[in-house]
Amino acid sequence: MAEIIFLLIVVPFIAALGCLLFRIQFIRASIIIICAGLLMGGSLFLIPMIPFAYSPGSFFGVNIHEILQGADFLLLLIIFYFGIKHKNLVIQALSIFQAVMLGYLEFFLSDGGGHDVVFYCDHLSLILVLIICIIGSIICLQAIPYMKNHEAHLKIAVSRQPGFFFVMLLFLGGMNGVVLANDMKFLYFFFEVTTLCSFLLIGHDKTERATRNAVRALWMNSIGGAAFVSGLVYLYVKLGMLDMQNIIHTTPQAGIIVLPMALLCFASFTKSAQFPFQSWLLGAMVAPTPVSALLHSSTMVKVGVYLVLRIAPAIQGMFLSQCITVFGAFTFLAGAALAVGQSNGKKVLAYSTISNLGLIFACAGVNTSEAITAAIILIIFHAVSKALLFLCVGTIEQHIESRNIEDMRGLYTRMPLTALITVMGVITMIMPPFGLLLGKWMAMEAAARSFFGIIMIAMGSALTVMYWARWAGILMSDPFAGKFKLERQPVLTWFALISLSLGAASLSVVSPWIYKLGIIPAMGKDYLSSYALDFGILENSFGVFAVLPLSLVAVFGFLIAVLAVKGATRSRIVMPYLSGVQTSEPRVFRGPMNQNVIAEAGNYYLSSIFGETRLTAWINIGAVILLTLVIGGAL
Amino acid sequence: MSNTIIAIIIGFLVAPLVGGLISGLDRIITARLQGRIGPPVWQAFYDVIKLMSKESMVVNVWQAFCAYAYVSAAAIAVVLFFLKSDLLLILFIQAVGAVFLVVGALSSTSPYSQVGAHRELLQILAYEPLIILVIAGIYLETGSFKISAIYDWNQPLIFKLPFLFVALGYALTIKLRKSPFDLSTSHHGHQELVKGVLTDYSGPYLALIEIGHWYDVVLLLGFCSLFWATGAVGMLALLALTYFAEILIDNVTARMTWRWMLGYVWAMGFTLCSVNLIWVILG
């Protein structure tokens, strides 16, 4: 066990240092590839070992709790330093506050620690470790060619890649720490590590905008950190321990636990960029795309939902839980509405991430067996599909030098395979029988009893369909006779895109077994498993989703449709209808004085209704009210 | 097992025939309302067979993909309905078809198709939440999303969920492409967008879409039938009345803009749904 924990948490740190020290492209790439391989292998090795608890006493002869204390304060010092460097009072104040709280906890309350189980790995942790190690590694691999292109494009003389990959790998270790830690002090440390990594990566390009957005991300996440550490102090004062499993399962009187739980939820909301903290995640989109894929969609923002899922059993039946439902559903709706108003591809992805995280929070708040299942399914499939889509947008952006959806019109004729994979990614986001829709279906059936929840989820769901469908549509928008030449891409890019898209599809097919082997044990004793599984059909007392049969039908339908495409390549290709004045150019018609005129048809972004400037203020107000409800309800 | 097979056959083969017949009747009744005689009852089938036999012609080969995907999704949704599966699941599968229809239209550069496709998306935006809420209301009343359980419910749902039925009526009007919501395309000859979302589909592909529409009609009437599931006579009467009301609305209203549609349908629909849901939750 010691080895595997070492492998998952410390090895990435060592590899990160390796990247920083060896400044040669080839060696760096080898280190990353080896580290990725180790992480993937290590995470698979974890499967037969769970559940286990592990408390290392010392690390190379030094007491691990002392190491933690040192590291904690060092981390806060670094954050404080950045607060001074960027002249941000909020960051300074919050880091001092956290240090004071932590000092109070470490030196006045606790006696040096060591009573709580440090690491604990159950099925829920395992699922997240697998996501982090496999998807994270794939993204890091794709980052190798991406960053090379990126720097070539920006004409940077001295490569900043060593620093970049240092932070990326550091982050992977930190993430594994977050999901494996059981002692909340460790959890807090790794939580802050991810915050710092996020800050460094957002600011990586060192432009003025990047720096500004990075600072914003840091101060917003510091609020979460402050809430987190306050929750810890409160818990320790009342319970005298910080052992996550113990706290959840011994469930002392609800009155005691509700406030710290609310604080932890608050920390989760900041980490998962829920309204009104969404702006840091949007700003984070200035970072190179692998960063967005890794931190800001598939892993780091999942820390928030992971935490809430962890504590969900303890808040079952509480008012707090209901508030989280409404808050999550609201974010789902608001995120989707703002995504509709966007033409910037990465922003659409960002809002969609926020929106999906909101749905996961809503599920955690509903807090029944079906809802928790839905939440975990959404976490898994959102990670795969969204990572895929981010990588696609990154690849497209490097080719067409734009991330605007309008510029991707007819991309299919220029980058056929990438465009197809993007469409595939979109399809896995919104269509049955793919995993995300399975999760959404479960979420709706579980939330049907929550009046506000279901109304907002219903609206959000329709908006989601709208912004995805039009994107998929215009990637194909060009007269096209069925013959194309594959575009050239680095091997690692193809590897990442193809493995993720195949992964998204094939995981969906086996989702009933993921449920049976992973999610039921992950819910453990806290929830009775709800869905029965036979012939790949998930069924409970009020709903049924035939995953496997539908997948087979879908494959069959897909083949027919592909044959139809093959058949259609033999048909006559005509220009689109343009009132009879079309020319041989697809969009051009013959206008007055025999001049060629371009017929422009843009997407509806409905900015008068769903525009960012129009909606954001109202949504923030709504979110603040709901957030007050969450915290206030706990007091 | 044999029941399953019969259900699949009915869903797959009989449903589109019924759908085609309904659209033929629809055209006759519409003509009579306008003082005309109208086409034969089988006109819809003549049209589709003729379209099937025409030259295959596309702007973009992905239109073929989308047309097939649309009709398959619509057919699967209907088959699942006859298998008495899960309502929400059926709705999602139906939505797959709708999305592919839009994607296919977007794959042409013609502004008519493009604008039509976006209007179609707005229509989805208008009706989908309403249907989800209707399904949620049915669940709250009967305790199940499964059609088998809903058909076994001992009294007609319409007495408990009247407002939800009206809300479903809005969705039905949009989905059947009836005025005042026939924005994206309509069954009448042509409109300001030529044929909107269908503009660049032609020949066999247009025929497929027409067949897909028949499936959709059956599915939506199936949804309506849930509201009177205790007897065949009552169910048929309800369906006939509902459909006639749709035709009447189609003939007495003018096409409106999408802004109006979204505002009106959401405002009315959500109010109706909320009132009825609260009523059920408290009741």
Add this chain to the structure above:
Amino acid sequence: MKKMLGKIIASTRMKSPWILHFDCGSCNGCDIEVLACLTPVYDIERFGMVNVGNPMHADILLVTGTVNHRNKKVLTNLYDQMPAPKVVIAIGACGLSGGIFRDAYNVVGGVDRVIPVDVYVPGCPAKPEAIIDGAVLALKKFEVLRQQKLAV
């Protein structure tokens, strides 16, 4: 089997002719007569005829008015965008030969100068009855086209 299918197709073609009406430069007299066919008095929908707005859906191209240099390209474009089998009906004296406009400097002449015409419906303007009659004649052309295709 194949024969039966052919028969079915032939009969459905006769029963569902969709019309594209193109005003090529008419004085509007003929257009009004064409539209009159849709009204309750004539009700061409009885025969399954629908006035579509789009060549891609049409079987019959109904052209009124003279062809001029400006719109001849439009006419051929529309004709090209119709899927086979298709027939063309020229309506009115103008459609047939250019009518009273035939000597104007911008006029090319009748429709058959640009695209092949199958049925000519004379008149100034053509009467609705004559137009319907022309359409019925055009339907016969479909059968001829089918036989030709079979013969090949």
